Amino acid sequence: AQSVTQPDIHITVSEGASLELRCNYSYGATPYLFWYVQSPGQGLQLLLKYFSGDTLVQGIKGFEAEFKRSQSSFNLRKPSVHWSDAAEYFCAWGNAGNMLTFGGGTRLMVKP
Amino acid sequence: NAGVTQTPKFQVLKTGQSMTLQCAQDMNHEYMSWYRQDPGMGLRLIHYSVGAGITDQGEVPNGYNVSRSTTEDFPLRLLSAAPSQTSVYFCASSIQGARSETQYFGPGTRLLVL
Numbered sequence: 214a215q216s217v218t219q220p221d222i223h224i225t226v227s228e229g230a231s232l233e234l235r236c237n238y239s240y241g242a243t244p245y246l247f248w249y250v251q252s253p254g255q256g257l258q259l260l261l262k263y264f265s266g267d268t269l270v271q272g273i274k275g276f277e278a279e280f281k282r283s284q285s286s287f288n289l290r291k292p293s294v295h296w297s298d299a300a301e302y303f304c305a306w307g308n309a310g311n312m313l314t315f316g317g318g319t320r321l322m323v324k325p
Numbered sequence: 326n327a328g329v330t331q332t333p334k335f336q337v338l339k340t341g342q343s344m345t346l347q348c349a350q351d352m353n354h355e356y357m358s359w360y361r362q363d364p365g366m367g368l369r370l371i372h373y374s375v376g377a378g379i380t381d382q383g384e385v386p387n388g389y390n391v392s393r394s395t396t397e398d399f400p401l402r403l404l405s406a407a408p409s410q411t412s413v414y415f416c417a418s419s420i421q422g423a424r425s426e427t428q429y430f431g432p433g434t435r436l437l438v439l
Binding site: 217219222231245247249254255256257258259262264303307308309310312313314315317318 | 329334356358360365366367368369370373375383384418422423424425426427428430431432433
């Protein structure tokens, strides 16, 4: 089955350190890919999205993601993490059936 | 704009009870959807609608009904609640679809079924 996988359930980084959250998808054609963030007790907010073109996508809050077709990956990165980035992050894939499929999520904790 | 609103924020039900989770949006979006969020499973699509009068099943539709009589509202009905339906429910909307568009999420409804 076509799916989205986030291998890391929890990640802890120190404030100011760099961050990379992994996302892998299983789909043959060029996918429509998204990263959403969920702060505690809140709904989800879009960070960035990729459809085609430049494989490095810039988003809000200083986040970026790189699409790598050869690795079926769409990893999220941030060069310097702030305490306010502590949240849960979801990778998602938009399919032709007009549905969004989410990964299981990665919970980010930030150490002071 | 209020965006996407959901009521109630929290609900406790007994097994077998029915209830309706409300969702409304004021952005004139055609596409609306319901997800449930369970630990480690991300969000799973329950039902969606591409416009008034049109609904379709998502990944986990069993035990839930929806209708879309207006563009603004998309209620989710639990006909006979079961403990397995304990979850956090999110409503989302977008201009036309889910494949390539930004989804706007409500704040969620936390449901506990005893």
